[in-house]
Amino acid sequence: MATEYFSSLNYTLANEDTIVEYELLPMNVDRVFSIAGSGARCLPLLAKNPKVLDIIDMSQEQIYLCELRYESMRQLSEAEWLFFMGYRGAIQKLKLEGDSRLELFEKLSLSDKTRSFWLERKNSWIGKGFILLGRWESHFQKLGKIFRDYLQCDFSSIFQAQNLQEQISIYEKEWPRVRWNSFMRILASEYVFNKFLYKGHFSGKEEHRTEQRPPYQFIIEEFDRIFRSQLVRKNYFMQILFLGEIRYEEGLPLEAHSECIQKVKKSTTKLNYHVGNLLELLPKNAYDFISLSDTISYIPDAAANEILQKLNPQTSRGSQMVIRSFMRKPKQINTENWSVLKEKEVWAHDVDGTGVYEFHIYQKH
Numbered sequence: 437m438a439t440e441y442f443s444s445l446n447y448t449l450a451n452e453d454t455i456v457e458y459e460l461l462p463m464n465v466d467r468v469f470s471i472a473g474s475g476a477r478c479l480p481l482l483a484k485n486p487k488v489l490d491i492i493d494m495s496q497e498q499i500y501l502c503e504l505r506y507e508s509m510r511q512l513s514e515a516e517w518l519f520f521m522g523y524r525g526a527i528q529k530l531k532l533e534g535d536s537r538l539e540l541f542e543k544l545s546l547s548d549k550t551r552s553f554w555l556e557r558k559n560s561w562i563g564k565g566f567i568l569l570g571r572w573e574s575h576f577q578k579l580g581k582i583f584r585d586y587l588q589c590d591f592s593s594i595f596q597a598q599n600l601q602e603q604i605s606i607y608e609k610e611w612p613r614v615r616w617n618s619f620m621r622i623l624a625s626e627y628v629f630n631k632f633l634y635k636g637h638f639s640g641k642e643e644h645r646t647e648q649r650p651p652y653q654f655i656i657e658e659f660d661r662i663f664r665s666q667l668v669r670k671n672y673f674m675q676i677l678f679l680g681e682i683r684y685e686e687g688l689p690l691e692a693h694s695e696c697i698q699k700v701k702k703s704t705t706k707l708n709y710h711v712g713n714l715l716e717l718l719p720k721n722a723y724d725f726i727s728l729s730d731t732i733s734y735i736p737d738a739a740a741n742e743i744l745q746k747l748n749p750q751t752s753r754g755s756q757m758v759i760r761s762f763m764r765k766p767k768q769i770n771t772e773n774w775s776v777l778k779e780k781e782v783w784a785h786d787v788d789g790t791g792v793y794e795f796h797i798y799q800k801h
């Protein structure tokens with residue numbers, strides 16, 4: 437298992453678009469299981485008010501981030517939270533000289549370990565907040581900077597479009613296709629992914645992946661699909677990658693939508709944090725909804741294939757499992773007693789703003 441790769445703060449926001457899990461989860465179920473990651477995929481699920489949410493990650497740092505994210509969302513006002521996380525640079529119309537993230541942090545009630553973890557690192561978040569701190573998010577920002585500064589690619593006009601037709605027309609006229617394609621051959625090569633992002637555990641390695649296309653071709657083609665099918669100013673992932681920031685608020689991720697924040701504040705869910713391996717926690721309880729992120733790509737084939745069969749025997753009919761995969765999909769999942777929700781999988785692939793995931797959605801029958 438890729439313990440070494442997952443041992444630091446890898447994700448603070450941008451890797452997964454929560455809208456899929458959010459739409460699939462029914463209101464008021466008994467128990468939900470979710471991989472933590474940054475917390476930006478699992479915390480919006482609280483807006484559906486499950487009785488219990490078990491969040492797990494093998495990285496303690498990701499759990500520290502989840503606790504901070506959750507407690508700050510609950511304890512700060514909406515405007516304070518958006519500023520604290522880094523979604524905006526100030527709290528509206530309060531202090532003329534600007535606001536202090538440290539002051540907000542000091543108001544929070546947190547576990548001792550989470551408090552000291554973040555206090556020790558305060559210089560990294562006081563200035564701009566948390567959402568772009570992770571290794572992935574800084575990598576995306578660096579890529580965008582290279583496109584803009586060194587390749588002289590200005591993407592801003594595409595993001596100014598306010599409907600898809602206008603966007604496609606700008607994309608066809610102005611997209612720097614030759615520069616983009618040749619650069620992606622280097623930047624999205626298997627070597628770069630594996631060495632710089634995944635510390636040797638890239639699931640898209642040639643001997644490992646199930647996707648036929650090499651990573652650069654896959655990304656070029658999937659981004660082309662996104663630019664032709666989704667208004668990208670509504671997409672936080674594309675904004676961060678190409679503009680280096682979330683410039684248009686219609687692109688804010690789900691966790692920063694007012695409706696979601698207010699529902700999370702009101703939820704009565706009991707939240708449990710676990711540090712450990714999902715394979716150990718998963719069978720312990722019966723879950724109505726299981727969100728596995730793309731952890732399956734990193735689990736040995738034998739365990740991945742039996743994941744549905746190893747669930748708690750009390751798992752009810754109608755329970756769902758949502759898996760994402762990037763370049764390496766599960767090949768032979770044993771689906772005995774479970775249906776594959778094909779239509780939902782196609783829908784999820786179409787609405788997902790990152791463009792890089794395949795979805796595998798199962799329901800117990």
Ligand SMILES: C[S@@+](CC[C@H](N)C(=O)[O-])C[C@H]1O[C@@H](n2cnc3c(N)ncnc32)[C@H](O)[C@@H]1O
Pocket residue numbers: 437442443446447451452471472473474492493494495498712713714715729730731734735762
């Ligand atoms: C799988 S990663 C997300 C990967 C990302 N979407 C990508 O394409 O690389 C999300 C989180 O899962 C955690 N994780 C990975 N495998 C795990 C496992 N077997 N048990 C618990 N957490 C795991 C990682 O620490 C990470 O924070």
